[in-house]
Amino acid sequence: MSSQGRDQRGALSIEAALAIPLLVFILFGFVEFGLAWRSSNKAAATVRAAVLEASRDPEQRAVDLHVIERIRAGLPGGALDDVEWLIVYRTNDPQGDPTAACSAVAAAVGGGTGGVVGSCNVYGGTALATLGAADFTGADCVGAPDEPFCPVGRRSVFGPGDRLGVAVRFRHDWITGLLPGGGRTISDHSVTVLEPDPDA
Amino acid sequence: MPIEGAAPDHQVERVIGHAATTNHHPRRSAPRHERGVSAVEAAILTPLVLLVLFGLFEGALILHSDMTVAEMTGDGARTGAIARDDADADHQILQQIDATAAWFDRAAIERIVIWHAADREASPPPGCTSGPVASVPALACSVYGPAHLGLPPGALVCGWCPPDRDAGELLGVWVRFDYSSVSSLLDAVSIDHQTILPIEYDR
Numbered sequence: 001m002s003s004q005g006r007d008q009r010g011a012l013s014i015e016a017a018l019a020i021p022l023l024v025f026i027l028f029g030f031v032e033f034g035l036a037w038r039s040s041n042k043a044a045a046t047v048r049a050a051v052l053e054a055s056r057d058p059e060q061r062a063v064d065l066h067v068i069e070r071i072r073a074g075l076p077g078g079a080l081d082d083v084e085w086l087i088v089y090r091t092n093d094p095q096g097d098p099t100a101a102c103s104a105v106a107a108a109v110g111g112g113t114g115g116v117v118g119s120c121n122v123y124g125g126t127a128l129a130t131l132g133a134a135d136f137t138g139a140d141c142v143g144a145p146d147e148p149f150c151p152v153g154r155r156s157v158f159g160p161g162d163r164l165g166v167a168v169r170f171r172h173d174w175i176t177g178l179l180p181g182g183g184r185t186i187s188d189h190s191v192t193v194l195e196p197d198p199d200a
Numbered sequence: 201m202p203i204e205g206a207a208p209d210h211q212v213e214r215v216i217g218h219a220a221t222t223n224h225h226p227r228r229s230a231p232r233h234e235r236g237v238s239a240v241e242a243a244i245l246t247p248l249v250l251l252v253l254f255g256l257f258e259g260a261l262i263l264h265s266d267m268t269v270a271e272m273t274g275d276g277a278r279t280g281a282i283a284r285d286d287a288d289a290d291h292q293i294l295q296q297i298d299a300t301a302a303w304f305d306r307a308a309i310e311r312i313v314i315w316h317a318a319d320r321e322a323s324p325p326p327g328c329t330s331g332p333v334a335s336v337p338a339l340a341c342s343v344y345g346p347a348h349l350g351l352p353p354g355a356l357v358c359g360w361c362p363p364d365r366d367a368g369e370l371l372g373v374w375v376r377f378d379y380s381s382v383s384s385l386l387d388a389v390s391i392d393h394q395t396i397l398p399i400e401y402d403r
Contacts, residue, residue: 069320
């Protein structure tokens with residue numbers, strides 16, 4: 001190093017001082033991107049598993065609980081604390097999105113539950129984490145969290161072209177704290193037609 | 201300079217060699233006290249680069265194994281859900297797992313548990329995932345190892361047997377795979393996954 005001219009000494013350390021933060025930032029960016037992608041993939045697989053099961057026996061009394069259990073078992077560890085909402089819904093939308101009315105209920109649900117009669121049940125984060133078999137009782141769903149879109153007789157509200165959907169939104173937190181916003185919101189949904197009635 | 205035009209390579213080398221000799225620096229023009237710096241740098245960097253390279257290689261193989269084990273349980277559980285109460289249901293599940301495992305070393309598929317899950321968030325009972333590779337009827341789990349993969353249906357001893365499997369009950373398939381490091385950088389990594397599916401109706 002000392003062979004360099006006097007005016008060049010220290011150039012390397014200045015270059016390193018500029019380049020290292022940039023390299024570390026890029027490296028952390030790779031890690032963050034990979035983890036966010038992983039969360040997003042898990043969410044896609046989870047809503048798909050959930051809707052397949054819900055379509056298989058859609059009039060079972062506890063079918064929404066089965067969807068909730070799938071979501072709880074499938075979402076990546078930390079994400080469960082950051083679920084904003086879960087929607088079990090009926091839709092005629094070609095893209096399979098929940099109806100505007102259901103999305104509006106979801107936006108306001110907080111930690112509780114809600115829904116649109118004959119169209120959807122919405123479960124907020126706290127409800128999703130705590131609901132159990134004892135909550136999904138009563139032959140007509142009265143007073144239960146799935147009262148608006150009761151599974152009992154659910155097939156009868158499905159018209160031609162209607163599909164059953166499961167949508168979830170949760171927050172994925174950055175782990176390095178270098179990226180802005182603290183995290184990112186991941187939403188996904190999956191729809192499918194109802195399976196034939198085994199008793200029909 | 202004679203290197204203008206189409207000079208043959210040996211001529212170019214000779215000319216450069218000659219120029220270098222007259223310069224009293226046989227290899228390069230670095231001052232005497234800097235000679236060998238690149239060799240030292242290479243000595244430091246080569247192990248690091250190799251470590252990173254092997255790390256990437258190892259990481260990719262572990263990820264691949266992880267995904268394949270997940271797929272093995274998914275395919276196995278799906279097969280079990282469709283096989284319902286067929287007498288050879290466990291054999292069908294093992295065959296499917298064997299097919300999905302593709303080029304995996306069979307001996308590394310350490311344990312396969314087929315169990316009656318209580319709910320969709322359940323894990324197999326510890327008594328099924330540890331101890332000898334043998335089915336535990338008291339815990340409603342069939343436990344198999346690599347030696348069972350090629351056996352005929354009649355040779356399998358079930359713990360949760362097909363006649364007890366009813367539509368709507370939850371069938372879980374759990375697999376543990378021992379990934380052994382190719383670069384010897386890591387100890388063996390144990391990978392396990394599970395899939396729980398409801399047994400289908402006889403439609």
